[in-house]
Amino acid sequence: MPIRLKLTLWYSGLLAVTLLVLGVSIYTFVNLNTYRDAKAAAMEGLNSNVRYSLPPDGDPRGIEIFFGLGARFDRSVFLQAVNYETGGVVRSQNLQDNNVKLPYPKQSNGIKEGYVKMKVGDTPLLAYQYPIVLVGKVVAVVHSAVITRQEAQYLTDLRTILIFSSVGVVLLTFVAGLLISRQALRPLQGIIQAADLVRDGSNLSVRIERKGPNDELGRLTDTLNGMLERIETTYNELDEAYNAQRRFVSDASHELRTPLTTIRGNIELMDKMWRPSLIAASEDGGDGAMPVITPQHAELTREAMQDIADEAKRMSRLVNDLLSLARADAGSVMEKHVQPLQPLVEDVARRAQMLPRQAEFRIGDLSTLEGAEVNANADYIRQLLFIFIENAFKYTPSGYVELYAKRASNQAGVVIKDTGIGMNSEEIPHIFDRFYRADVSRGKTSGTGLGLSIAKWIIDEHGGSVEVSTRESEGSTFIVWLPIAFPDQSNQV
Structure with a gap:
């Protein structure tokens, strides 16, 4: 049964009960007041016009009853007495004239x-009934009656009006x-339609139309619209995460396949190169004969082994990066301690001088970090800075890469600036995505596209942030901001 029908039935039923109680109360009150004059006339007629006498011997059969209708009344009074001992009936003159006997x-x-x-x-009457008792026994009864045709008709009309008006009001109310x-x-219909669309998964952008006052249904509509918005946002995020995961698996497979292909190719080359020599040596010298090693074979072997070693290192770096990201996805918590930041950055600067590069490496002013302590994991901070420095070396074929520090408020900043190939503004929002590499450098520089993703995870774990400013063909500047654990107000600028 629909809820609106249930509500209507409840309201109609409650109204019907209310009207019934009200109608009965009105009818009872009117009934008492309508018969008030008739009752008074009947009582006065009895008191003024009925006389009876008892016989001296106490024989009830000798009771005499007299009716005196000499007094005038506002309405006709009919008197009748019945003697149960003799069976006699005495009636007033107006009853005799009309040849009427009252029921008794x-x-x-x-x-x-x-x-x-x-x-x-068909004539209704109201009578006052008075029993005459003798020796504990009713021996006669007297009735003083008045005609109540007008009162009866009035009450009948009132009852009819109350019944039909109540029924009409209930029907109209229904x-x-x-x-x-x-x-x-009506808003519930929109809610149902929206819920059906969400259930079918056909359109998560549907919203319930907001109409009417800010009542319970209005607030429910706002709540459901907010819930639908969150569901849509979550669904889109999950969809994007799923697509990102697919791209991640595809890119990781591609990156792993490339060094494996190189390794297999070099192994097959070495096999083809050494197999004829082994066969020839076996035919000439029998078992245990050593192959002839020519300078050409030795050079090719050295190059192949070098390629295998390089690709193995590349695979190792890729696997380590994937493991770092896997730990990040699994919610791995870093173990951090409060420690000075300046020695960490100076150690990274010293080691970075030994990295392979084509650009000049400049170490700027790091004194602004003096006294700055951060709650950090030293190994991850070193990895973070090396990622930005190695990227700067990789994309700066000429010019220089500079490392220096700055302070602002309660944060310490490490700046890595280069004069390399730079990026356009459309690429900046994606540089921290996994396996993303700027189009201008794709295929020109080696890398997996995971370094900046790991760097972003390390920064987030330390409650820091990163600023990026870049321009194509002019270079890029990265500023890594880390919160100072116990800031020295005197050193802030």
Whole structure:
């Protein structure tokens, strides 16, 4: 059953019960007040016009009852007395004139004094019933009655009006309740449609139209729209993560396949080169004969072994980078200690001088790091700086690479500046993506495209940040900012 029908039925039922109680109360109140004059006339007629006498011997059959209707009343009063001992019935003159006998109880047992309703033909009457008791026994009963045709008709009309008006109000309320509840619950239809679309996965960008006041349904709509927005954002992030993972696996496979292909090619070359010599030596000298090593064979062997060693180192670096990223994805927590930053940067600068390069390496002013301590892992900080320095050497075929430091607020910055090939502004948002390499350098310089991804992870783990400024053919500048654990206010600039 739809919820709007349930609500309408509940409201209509509650209204019906309310109208029933109200109608019964009104009818009872009007009924009491309508018969008030009739009751007064019947009581006064009994008190003013009924006389009876008991016989001296106490024989109930000798009771005499007299009706005196000499007094005038606002309405006609009909009097009747019944003697249960003799069976005689005494009626007032107006009853005799109309040849009418009022109904009375056939048995005297259980007769009580009070008002009773009776009917003669189609004429309704209200009578005051008065039993005459002798020696603990009802021997006669007297009725003083008045006609209540007008009161009965009035109450009948009132009852009819109350019933039909109540039924009409309930029906109108039911119809109006259906319309109102339909309008009030209209936002639920939008909610259902949006939920169906989300369930089917056809459109996660759907939003529920916001109408009406800021009531419960309005707030529910806002809450669901916020939830749908978060679901869409999460879904898109998962989709992007899935695509990134696919690219990662594809690129990693490609990067690993390249050195393996080189190694296999060199091994096959060595096999082809040495196999004829081994066969010839075996034919000439028999078992255990040594092949003839020519200068050409020795040179080719040395070159092949060098290629194998280089590609093995490349694979080792790639595997180490992949392991570092795997630890980052697994939520690996670095072990960090508060330590001075200046000795770490000076050690990296000293070792960087021995790296292979074509550009000049300049070590600038590092004194601004004096007294600066950071909560860091020394090994990862060294790896971080070497990544930026090696990248600068790699993409700077001429000119210079400079390393210096700066301070700002509660942070210490290490600057790596080069005059290399640079990048365009569209590439900057992607340089920290895994396996991403700028188009201007793709295929011209060796690398896996994982270094900056690892650097970004190290920076994030230390609560730092990185600034990048670059221009094509003019070089790039990277500033690695690390928060100072115990900043010395006097040294800040």
